[in-house]
């Protein structure tokens with residue numbers, strides 16, 4: 001990952017431990033997605049356990065996307081609440 005944005009120069013990791021907030025965002029996104037997938041597959045298959053099991057496959061495919069977007073969402077939230085001077 002770049003240290004700064006090549007377009008606008010914003011520093012991505014503002015301080016040590018900066019991405020801890022992104023981990024919280026990632027957790028929330030992951031729980032919401034896995035729950036939605038499980039409920040959908042429960043509805044489709046008619047079995048709770050089967051829905052929970054099959055939901056792992058599309059969830060794991062979405063993990064790289066969740067990882068990236070959790071950082072993006074965290075940076076937007078952080079820069080909105082505490083803008084650089």
Ligand SMILES: [Zn+2]
Pocket residue numbers: 005006007008009010
């Ligand atoms: Zn930029």
